[in-house]
Amino acid sequence: MSGIREECGIFGIRTAEKKPLAHLAAAGLTALQHRGQEAAGIAVNEDRNIRYHKGLGLVHEVFSDERLDALGGGTIAVGHVRYSTSGANTAANAQPMVVRHVKGQLAVCHNGNLTNSYELRRQLELNGCIFHTTSDTEVISYLITRKRLETDSIEEAVRLALQEIRGAFSLILMSPAKLIACRDRYGIRPLCLGETAEGDTVLASESCALDAVGAKLIRELDPGEMVVVEGTGIRSLRCFPAHGREALCVFEYIYFARPDSVIRGQSVHEARKQAGAYLAMDHPVSADVVIGVPDSGLDAAVGFAEASGIPYGIGLIKNKYIGRTFIAPTQDARDHMVRLKLNAVASAVRDRRVVLIDDSIVRGTTSSYIVSLIREAGAREVHLRISSPPFLHPCYYGTDVDSSKSLIACGHSVEDVARMTGADSLAFLSVERARSLCPGVGENTYCAACFDGDYPEKPPEVAEKDRFETTWS
Amino acid sequence: MSGIREECGIFGIRTAEKKPLAHLAAAGLTALQHRGQEAAGIAVNEDRNIRYHKGLGLVHEVFSDERLDALGGGTIAVGHVRYSTSGANTAANAQPMVVRHVKGQLAVCHNGNLTNSYELRRQLELNGCIFHTTSDTEVISYLITRKRLETDSIEEAVRLALQEIRGAFSLILMSPAKLIACRDRYGIRPLCLGETAEGDTVLASESCALDAVGAKLIRELDPGEMVVVEGTGIRSLRCFPAHGREALCVFEYIYFARPDSVIRGQSVHEARKQAGAYLAMDHPVSADVVIGVPDSGLDAAVGFAEASGIPYGIGLIKNKYIGRTFIAPTQDARDHMVRLKLNAVASAVRDRRVVLIDDSIVRGTTSSYIVSLIREAGAREVHLRISSPPFLHPCYYGTDVDSSKSLIACGHSVEDVARMTGADSLAFLSVERARSLCPGVGENTYCAACFDGDYPEKPPEVAEKDRFETTWS
């Protein structure tokens, strides 16, 4: 129900023997499906070529078993699930981006957002480059290709290309012979490395995708690290010189990642419970029941209940069968459809003072609707607690919080927002609390720019999401 | 994850003015989708005819907006979602069953299972009847048609026909002019009546479908009651003489119904919480965390936690993006797929003594898998508590617990079953506790035959689910 859309999930695998890797990639991508539901794609090597298939839809919609079979056996596969943070939602923009260059083929999977892609693209165009898509990934592909002309190894070409890009990126790419992964200098987007019992190497945005293919988490990639997986094993290289600042997106803990994933050794579920506990400590309220907004508010609700001693309840039921394309023809029907998607459990809230926990407030419309749903079901009071700080600044690193205009917290006090949502009281997690969700890791190792405006990388000059959609002749 | 499959959901609506009722019916059926995911259908009246569409799949798969528009405006609509409890899963068996007889057309939606359909069908066949389907609903349609020859009103024909059938049934049916609903003499399957703000009459298996179309619950139909909705309003008739025994399926509270539905004035969510609380009282255990199996074990887990004082935790994550048709090609991949569907949150269970709450154990394989998942995630102890009594007897009234052979609790002691699932301890809800989940309603007003063998209706002589699939020339 949140207004923040998730971004992208990436996956890679390398095995010693040829296997039907597309099936494993599909399992891994399905575990990452929460990070992007608009397109999915898988590429598999085949001798000196790369086969691929991609399309719009969920992994299981894009990939029938026949489609997976058709990708054949291979030793390297990469895959991508996309929610478009840059570029329009068209099939052409789906990933992996598979291109042919002078030394062969390359498949690129990208999670993140470049802050200097406009300038890079402009420069490439002035050199006679043509673009088939509007995505950053084609810019990255070009840069790698051009560096490939100057060097003999694909990993060195990647390393050189990365020097030129700014912003947030976790990349998994493959040539027909090598699987390569790297992370931007601040480590804004997550990326982890695992191994199966048979010794296969697996790379994925989150550890839950390792679980899905039977791999164990070994470690996360360091900021600025590149990993090359080929015949002789796994090599680690540094793409960027050490600079002392890490900046993991704190919203990965709060919203993006799956509760069963582990990031920096901290369970995402525990981080969310901790956020709920902080809310209970910092913004206590006298109430009868704690209700989480499914699904992403549930963990924090458990934490709030445990810390406050107020009983945890189930007060909202989400219909899991709602089709994504089922659109009602009239306003009246549309109102019913919202009720269809989320309904209150009247007996759980009637005549009670309810603490309602959600992960964020973006435009405020969803929160307002849920508060009224709880009230209509008979709640005496509704106290809204948000397990993240207020959004005050646009994000340039791969989420779609890209304009401060639509953020309800901009230009409104907390009291104003409380009134607009209809809640009896409202409180947000503080930025400091958000920065300390992972024990033992310094507060300064996060990017919380959407909350505090402290950007690790200079924001782009031209940042509209569809900046390449409108052009001229 | 349960091995008990849900049965069917039925829906009907009548309005004073012509409206695009198919859209409302689709909303109502989507709210009932948890009762059947294999087929869906909607019929709408059009002057003296009935238009309909039905097919295999979820409501939003069978009905595009164009399909709904094509059903046009009407004053009466009925709809059905099916999980096949009798008859094979073929498109021909989807409902509503729309037939033409000497006085016009009839659309029939059925939730339940007849216990004498074999005998009735045989007799009809010996009278020269032909069958296009293998479903009980065609038998009912024939009986109504034949009685219609002897009487002038469709409701009287229905009433006469119902005298001949035995078993569990809630029916919603329509002629082009009337909307009719009735419930078997024991009231085994639920059926409720509601009204919208505009005065439209709505009938549905559960009250959550009333919410979905903006209707308020008025009351449930009595056992043996028939309701006729036509021009002059709503009339109530008795189909059967009073006999003093009610027998609502107790498993509606435990598993079938949605938590936000209300049956007999009792919230389903509260009934499940109560079941959890009873388990905590009757089968206490020293533990650190209470974990529910999503989604149907969560309510009871909240109840257990509250009654025992042991903290409620989130220890299992269900992947909501798993496609129903995504089938893995190898055993190895199949194992991964299970993990894909349900994963443990290690941090929530590691080094802890876990109380694991599920709604039922059928064959034991799922329970065994979940216990091992929790153990592998590091739990020190796993105490399994089941919010229903052990299944010991087949159900003949519309669920697919139809053979005692596959029920793990038959012929095994609770200790045996505990060992087979790998749990450190195991306890079931007692039958008495199950019978008292709804306050103020007598214990003897339930059917709990699957637990105690006390059948309100004589079991059928030929009961194989596909008994009409194999025939001879």
Added chain:
Amino acid sequence: MSGIREECGIFGIRTAEKKPLAHLAAAGLTALQHRGQEAAGIAVNEDRNIRYHKGLGLVHEVFSDERLDALGGGTIAVGHVRYSTSGANTAANAQPMVVRHVKGQLAVCHNGNLTNSYELRRQLELNGCIFHTTSDTEVISYLITRKRLETDSIEEAVRLALQEIRGAFSLILMSPAKLIACRDRYGIRPLCLGETAEGDTVLASESCALDAVGAKLIRELDPGEMVVVEGTGIRSLRCFPAHGREALCVFEYIYFARPDSVIRGQSVHEARKQAGAYLAMDHPVSADVVIGVPDSGLDAAVGFAEASGIPYGIGLIKNKYIGRTFIAPTQDARDHMVRLKLNAVASAVRDRRVVLIDDSIVRGTTSSYIVSLIREAGAREVHLRISSPPFLHPCYYGTDVDSSKSLIACGHSVEDVARMTGADSLAFLSVERARSLCPGVGENTYCAACFDGDYPEKPPEVAEKDRFETTWS
């Protein structure tokens, strides 16, 4: 381009050994596709059951290879291609109609039209029968089922049932053990019998379907004959007493059948050439080129050219890639679409006197369009010759010429029609010539009622094609 729509094609096969018969049936039905393009279906026996699949569309659209494989191996298969002559164009009305009765299963394929189905259906309904479809075939199925109660053999039940029906019918039906075919007492619709090199028996509407599965034509069924194919071979029975009148639909020669089929020993192609030759003899004209309207006017054009000595030319090109569902949004675009479908070869007609041969004129709009197309391409004169007599009477036997209102030849003289089509002259084949297209067969052995009103069977009292679509409650 003709306004007369084709009817239905039926096919049956029986082999000694189990084979994947659905593939052979699909081949046979594809050869009969010209007889009906709206729906297709195939049934195959499987021990004592019958499996089937049917749907809307062309044979290759309804039957993927997977669908054919899924029908499995069998020893008997029947199939049907439909153009709806009775009953709406819905999936429910597709054939074979597969029903279950007291003695087992039955699959029925029907080509033709009953003239007393309304009365029969009414009578069945008054006996409590329900109908799922609006097609005559369900009436036939009921009659057979009811007779089956009185007799021990399916063939005797069919024979008794046929006594009650009037009109035109060729039937192919199967029980799980027997393949049965029969023809109405006048032999209005064709039906032939063939044998493959391996000794398999094949039945089909036309001999071109025998060619398609590698079978040789043995003979046609006699009017009123029934053929039963089972373990011990082929038996022939008489369904009706001899009565001395045959009445093959003469329009099978003129339009329905495929040119490479043979009926009554006469090649359809030769019959059409003969029609063209008669036109040249009876209605000569001084001209430079003979042009046939593709595809059904080409054979007669060759005959006209040969008999008249005027050169045969190719003056019209039909676009074979036009999709059947490609509908233009504007009148302007619709006009283009017609041109897309049929275009003139200007060089073949420019400055020439053209004899234009078509098989029939129904409403006159198509003829008028083609004459103007030829003129715009530069023809000096256009002389229209029609290889059939004028339609003056409705057909009740399975074509859709069912109302005299829309027939241009009703109430208009030949001169009027010529003027309305824009042709310089117009002539039709005489009824006598039509009746003598097959050498050595008497003129009185045809049904030419659509031309001369001499109906072999009494026309029905209620004959609207959709007479069962509108009913009451």
Added chain:
Amino acid sequence: MSGIREECGIFGIRTAEKKPLAHLAAAGLTALQHRGQEAAGIAVNEDRNIRYHKGLGLVHEVFSDERLDALGGGTIAVGHVRYSTSGANTAANAQPMVVRHVKGQLAVCHNGNLTNSYELRRQLELNGCIFHTTSDTEVISYLITRKRLETDSIEEAVRLALQEIRGAFSLILMSPAKLIACRDRYGIRPLCLGETAEGDTVLASESCALDAVGAKLIRELDPGEMVVVEGTGIRSLRCFPAHGREALCVFEYIYFARPDSVIRGQSVHEARKQAGAYLAMDHPVSADVVIGVPDSGLDAAVGFAEASGIPYGIGLIKNKYIGRTFIAPTQDARDHMVRLKLNAVASAVRDRRVVLIDDSIVRGTTSSYIVSLIREAGAREVHLRISSPPFLHPCYYGTDVDSSKSLIACGHSVEDVARMTGADSLAFLSVERARSLCPGVGENTYCAACFDGDYPEKPPEVAEKDRFETTWS
């Protein structure tokens, strides 16, 4: 039935006012569908952008009415139907190729084949270009883009780019503001210009596509000519200096073009009739009937019949309902399928001496099958006459006769080939006759290299059709 596959069809339109041009483009492309059935695409301008849609399949399969509507209104549209002569048959290779470059967007439609694309592509790759497809069209797009950097007008960029390419090409391309068409220096592939009654400009491979959208043929483009259509009207430019050699592909007359098209003022139908007449004069035979192989042998058969005085007959029936993807599972079934596709009319050939006319022999298997079909139908003699010379040399200009290895005429005498096909006699059209199918145009204005090896352009050094499919890392 021919073994030569057709190539590509291209279409463009420009109107003064915004219109739903995609519908008109779809009509034009459907008229050109015989030139390519594997993929289709349409692009329409929208202010300063270009919208497009493309996919695998026939025009009416790729473009539903909704899809056409979604392309919106515009003033310029281009379209393409593809049979892959270069590059694999994948969706990525479908056209128009729509790319973004520094000055905006460009959509390119290409019919033909470059002879130096390998070298050009290699050079581009060495400059850091990446390729998303394996088609020549991406090479052309790059060349134009790079020239666009050096010049201010798109037409000058195209002109400069064309200086670098060799081979056969007719191009239609659009920027959001201009519609541009050009033809290679020899005019190997056809391209014509027309105008509608409303003054809209239309460009198409063949004149039949002008007819389909209601446009009149004005003229063909000259070899080496470029036409630019924009606000102020139509301008003609020369791309290449005059060199005195034209080389229209003679096989356009013999096989590729539609009979109702006009090329160089000569009707394609008449050219084919003329080929048949030449065969009758040069290779006379005593026979009873002349039979053409449908559809492309029919025109020549009419010409042979007229010139020889032997009657024209219809001896082969092609099933127009065969689905392109309907594949038989067994050899036996496959044999039937061929029979399904083409059947003999026995009465037309039985006991006769048959002249059989086909347009070409490639591998000989189809001819051999058809000769045997005619013989089995009872023909006494079969004399095969081919309305083209024997293929002896590969074609590098856009057909798929790209290896002499599979050509039956290479290394076999005419007598050998006759024996291999089973014909009693065999004769081909002479090269001189082929070169004189268009009256008043010199023999030396054709490319007949596939017959005589006289290539207007140097053959490529690397010519395998899929030369870019296999690459290395």
